[in-house]
Amino acid sequence: MTLICIFLGVPGSGKGTQANRISKQFGMAQLSTGDLFREALKNDPNGKLAKIVSAGDLVPDEMVLELVKRTLKSKGDYSKGIIFDGFPRTIKQADALKEIVREMGAKIQVILLELGLEKAIRRISGRRICSQCAMVYHLPNHLPKEEGICDHCGADLISRADDTEEKIKKRHHVYLESTLPLVGYYKNHLVRVDASQVPDDVYRNVEKCMKAMANDQT
Numbered sequence: 001m002t003l004i005c006i007f008l009g010v011p012g013s014g015k016g017t018q019a020n021r022i023s024k025q026f027g028m029a030q031l032s033t034g035d036l037f038r039e040a041l042k043n044d045p046n047g048k049l050a051k052i053v054s055a056g057d058l059v060p061d062e063m064v065l066e067l068v069k070r071t072l073k074s075k076g077d078y079s080k081g082i083i084f085d086g087f088p089r090t091i092k093q094a095d096a097l098k099e100i101v102r103e104m105g106a107k108i109q110v111i112l113l114e115l116g117l118e119k120a121i122r123r124i125s126g127r128r129i130c131s132q133c134a135m136v137y138h139l140p141n142h143l144p145k146e147e148g149i150c151d152h153c154g155a156d157l158i159s160r161a162d163d164t165e166e167k168i169k170k171r172h173h174v175y176l177e178s179t180l181p182l183v184g185y186y187k188n189h190l191v192r193v194d195a196s197q198v199p200d201d202v203y204r205n206v207e208k209c210m211k212a213m214a215n216d217q218t
């Protein structure tokens with residue numbers, strides 16, 4: 001049975017980082033709606049989606065669902081499972097996912113990365129990304145060897161345009177309003193992981209959950 005794993009947590013809780021490591025270790029496909037949006041924005045930098053994202057608003061359910069469904073149809077190997085990062089974000093999206101899961105004959109597991117708002121804001125405002133290879137750094141916890149320069153490729157590090165404090169606060173507000181209800185929605189499929197530790201420690205706990213889920217299936 002295909003496992004569909006959902007990472008929930010406030011922006012800054014490390015969903016993307018954790019999902020990425022898990023997908024590599026377990027050979028699961030990672031579907032990040034953030035990445036899907038950024039890709040769509042490249043093709044249409046002045047469209048409707050660009051306006052929504054730059055305002056920090058939630059992308060409407062219809063647009064998200066269309067992107068997710070299109071990706072599931074076009075991109076290949078889901079035999080070892082799928083990890084969603086940034087999806088679902090609303091009850092309506094969760095209902096649509098339930099339908100997708102039913103059609104696939106899959107099973108849902110949810111990992112909630114728990115982190116207080118204040119810590120999350122501090123984490124995001126320190127985030128720096130390589131302008132070339134997309135490697136992620138954090139000030140002050142994960143510094144590059146040379147200030148402002150990527151260790152891997154030597155390109156400049158930048159802040160993401162949507163990582164200003166005002167926009168971070170807005171994203172948190174949107175999270176509390178639209179996404180937090182999902183914790184109740186998934187209460188029977190949910191494990192909680194403390195995300196306030198350093199990423200390696202968080203990962204060890206997430207990994208434990210994933211192994212337990214895998215055993216659960218056989």
Ligand SMILES: [Zn+2]
Binds near residue numbers: 152
């Ligand atoms: Zn780089």
